[in-house]
Amino acid sequence: MTIPDQSFQLHHTTPQPMAISSSGLRFTLSTGQEILDGISGGAAVNCLGNGNSELVKTMNEQAEKMAFTYHQSLGNEESEKLAKLLCEKSGNEMKAAAFLNSGSEAMEAAIKLAREYWVEKGQPLKNHIISRFPSYHGNTLGVLGIGNIPSRRTVYEPLFSPNIHHVASPQYERFGLPDESEEAYSQRLADELESTILKIGHENIIGFVAEPIVGAALGVMPPPKRYLPLISKVLKKYDLLLIMDEVMCGSGRSGELFAYQSISTKTDGEEGEKVVPDILAMAKGLGSGYVCISAVLTGQRVTDRIRKSGGWKNSHTYQNHPVNCAVARKVMEIIERDDLLTNVKQRGEQLLNELRELTKDISIVFDIRGKGLFVGIELNGSSSLEPRLAARVKGRCFENGLLVMAMSGTIDGIEGECIILGPAYVVTEEEISEIVRLLVMSIKEVAEEFEEEY
Ligand code: PMP
Numbered sequence: 001m002t003i004p005d006q007s008f009q010l011h012h013t014t015p016q017p018m019a020i021s022s023s024g025l026r027f028t029l030s031t032g033q034e035i036l037d038g039i040s041g042g043a044a045v046n047c048l049g050n051g052n053s054e055l056v057k058t059m060n061e062q063a064e065k066m067a068f069t070y071h072q073s074l075g076n077e078e079s080e081k082l083a084k085l086l087c088e089k090s091g092n093e094m095k096a097a098a099f100l101n102s103g104s105e106a107m108e109a110a111i112k113l114a115r116e117y118w119v120e121k122g123q124p125l126k127n128h129i130i131s132r133f134p135s136y137h138g139n140t141l142g143v144l145g146i147g148n149i150p151s152r153r154t155v156y157e158p159l160f161s162p163n164i165h166h167v168a169s170p171q172y173e174r175f176g177l178p179d180e181s182e183e184a185y186s187q188r189l190a191d192e193l194e195s196t197i198l199k200i201g202h203e204n205i206i207g208f209v210a211e212p213i214v215g216a217a218l219g220v221m222p223p224p225k226r227y228l229p230l231i232s233k234v235l236k237k238y239d240l241l242l243i244m245d246e247v248m249c250g251s252g253r254s255g256e257l258f259a260y261q262s263i264s265t266k267t268d269g270e271e272g273e274k275v276v277p278d279i280l281a282m283a284k285g286l287g288s289g290y291v292c293i294s295a296v297l298t299g300q301r302v303t304d305r306i307r308k309s310g311g312w313k314n315s316h317t318y319q320n321h322p323v324n325c326a327v328a329r330k331v332m333e334i335i336e337r338d339d340l341l342t343n344v345k346q347r348g349e350q351l352l353n354e355l356r357e358l359t360k361d362i363s364i365v366f367d368i369r370g371k372g373l374f375v376g377i378e379l380n381g382s383s384s385l386e387p388r389l390a391a392r393v394k395g396r397c398f399e400n401g402l403l404v405m406a407m408s409g410t411i412d413g414i415e416g417e418c419i420i421l422g423p424a425y426v427v428t429e430e431e432i433s434e435i436v437r438l439l440v441m442s443i444k445e446v447a448e449e450f451e452e453e454y
Helices: 053-065 077-089 103-120 150-159 182-200 227-237 300-308 322-337 340-358 389-399 429-453
Strands: 019-023 026-029 034-037 096-100 128-133 164-168 205-210 241-246 279-282 294-298 365-370 375-379 405-411 414-421
Touching (some): 053 322, 077 294, 182 227, 294 300, 322 340, 340 365, 375 429, 414 429
Parallel strands (some): 205 241
Antiparallel strands (some): 019 026, 026 034
């Protein structure tokens, strides 16, 4: 197939390279070029890779048995089974679930549930949300206003609620002070949260929104030591809800099914406090890209309150779609049966180690970090460079046969140039080494050009 001269799609002014077939971690393009997938379809989605015949079979069988029921008219057992499974897998920390179709929808649902919780509790004045900068929580109007990526939101700004407040998202490597420990830095951010709460008045606040492991703002960032427990302590002090966005980092990508459970709260041998969200959103890996499914899960107090008021009124036509739910349950079954979370942890370690070793002498590499198969390579860029550095590396990787994700931007003075890797959970040892080889080669090529330009 040849690439058409003109694209009829809204997104692109020039025709995109087109993938025409796929298998495992490889895509074949219309040009005949083969691309190794370092980021699960481009956006950390298809965690079981391409061409999984079990998922295709499940999809077909469920579609034949019963393709659709509108959840307000007829329940279906697939959504019931998936909700039960997710709650069990959370160690029963989550008590109920609803299924939607995208990460944005799940985050919209999370915010709506949080607001409903307080209204049902007789506290309708609570209508302010605190989130972080930089952050991204989806592209629909509600949650676009909660995150703050200028390139995605500026044009729509007049439409957003003024009741959104931002505190700093942690990035110790860049913003920790010279003599400040990780814990002291986390405490400083928790103090900032507390003073923001005091300014707004806790009686006006719904809760705090955060990704447990940042992926969608300016690159992959696991939190610094004790950040989540310290933040959670402040939220508990003022009785505010904790809303976690695991759209990207969840569904096993961190090495645990739930990313919030992958973050150790232990410090210096001490057992730290457990942090459990009140509301949790999942998407991406949940359906492995075979179906468009996301989930919103609720902890004890939100579940109890919503049930007391007669159950959640939210309704989208395709909510709790039986085919989506059947496939997501199969994804979960395969992850468990094939012990893929162990592979995520082992291959993730290998990825970090090989990258750190082979980029030691590349001056434009600032930091490499991650958790499980979710890894960010932060570059020392320059905002005056056009195209920006991460975008250049991504382009060079593509020419060299590797698909990665690039995040470039400057948000409130924070510069970000990051390459994100998030291969499928079925990735092999050899494929990890190939991903590293292609990426390091591409970074080196771009670094040489960059040094010539500056
Ligand atoms: N939250 C996070 C953390 C995300 O990474 C994304 C997608 N990049 C979203 C929300 C929105 O998900 P979707 O694109 O499926 O609507």
